[in-house]
Amino acid sequence: MNGDRPISILLVDNHALVLEGLRAVLETYAHIRVVGTAAMVQPGLEIAAASAPDIVLLDINMPQINGIDAIELFKSTVPSTRILMLSMHDSREYISASIVRGASGYILKDVPNDEIIKAIETVAAGGTYFSTGVSDVLMQRRQKEETEPLPLTVREREILAFLAAGRSNRDVAELLQLSVATIETHRKTIKRKLGLSTTAELTRIAIERGLVPPR
Amino acid sequence: MNGDRPISILLVDNHALVLEGLRAVLETYAHIRVVGTAAMVQPGLEIAAASAPDIVLLDINMPQINGIDAIELFKSTVPSTRILMLSMHDSREYISASIVRGASGYILKDVPNDEIIKAIETVAAGGTYFSTGVSDVLMQRRQKEETEPLPLTVREREILAFLAAGRSNRDVAELLQLSVATIETHRKTIKRKLGLSTTAELTRIAIERGLVPPR
DNA sequence: ATCGCTCTACCCAGTACTGGGTAGAGCGGT
């Protein structure tokens, strides 16, 4: 994929310092070509539309439109482009949201230069790259909070999956050939066991735990 | 991490052929040691408990307990172990669910041997590894279905975020100092715009689009 | 046999959401 054509890359970051630092670093590599820099999303989109870069290196903390929302904007402007997020934060929320919204990678600003290069190469080749630190963060919670499976019975899990998928008690009752009252009882039990009170919470848990495929 | 101690690995797959094939392949590598094989989850858990392998290579399609559910079982049996999923399927559901449930990697059964080795090394070193094919699958949907942002106003997005986080209409009304009726109106508008009918669907969409951090 | 658990099912009262309206205030564009 990067046979001899250099990887074209657009940098979007509202910190001029970072922008120039990155440009300086990247330009020392022959196989990477910085096709533009922008301090805001809007100008960035225009450059992207004009130059269709292989990669957009996107800062996550930007005024007005944040980096997360910008992912979709860049992808709809140039569908072929792949997004590599750049952030100072290793917060789970940002990382997860980036992945969900379609970023191909996420690296922290304090990683060594060669890791940034590696990330760019990997993403340009069609892969995904997440800093070691990032992977750790993503895995962290699982180990402490979620080591034990949900304390639900098989039937309860099954019903939770339906409910979280957007089915009403009645829907589930019909699907499983049970009384609505039974589904309501299961729903109550699930919520009591999990300490929840609303359907929205129920849905979140189910999605987090992978009971419901994210469509 | 793998200074000189070999990487210990447990293979769990209900296909004897795959099991033996893998064992044969892996045993040609000096730095990898297969500490056991199991055709089912239960026996696998016992071996895991006794030998605390660095990695459990887990087939996703198994009778009785499926691979996805097995992830948590292995992690709770041996918290230090890392899970590498092995699958014939590149379905989004399986992949996402594996990640969510705590797997450190996901490779397809038809990848070349050296990629399996690379995956094992990466995961043993504390990283994550997903086959190139897998990354593609994860990214696929975004490009076609979700290119355009949600057709909601700023206020609607804000309210959707609260609702999906598990707040009731009344909660949100209090938080934003608005009438409950207003929140209900917004909720109706959001659902109409998005073509939804239940709170659970609302929540799913919000989580998918990253409006709500997955906790 | 008896205990505990699960799954099923119902009762009740209260609260919340659903889906159909309408409508005024404010703002930006033509």
Add this chain to the structure above:
DNA sequence: ACCGCTCTACCCAGTACTGGGTAGAGCGAT
């Protein structure tokens, strides 16, 4: 000025969910 949109707010009737019970059938374990 007028249009369109957003945000606010209310009305209504119907449906669904919430949270508190109870309870029988079946099953596996002691």
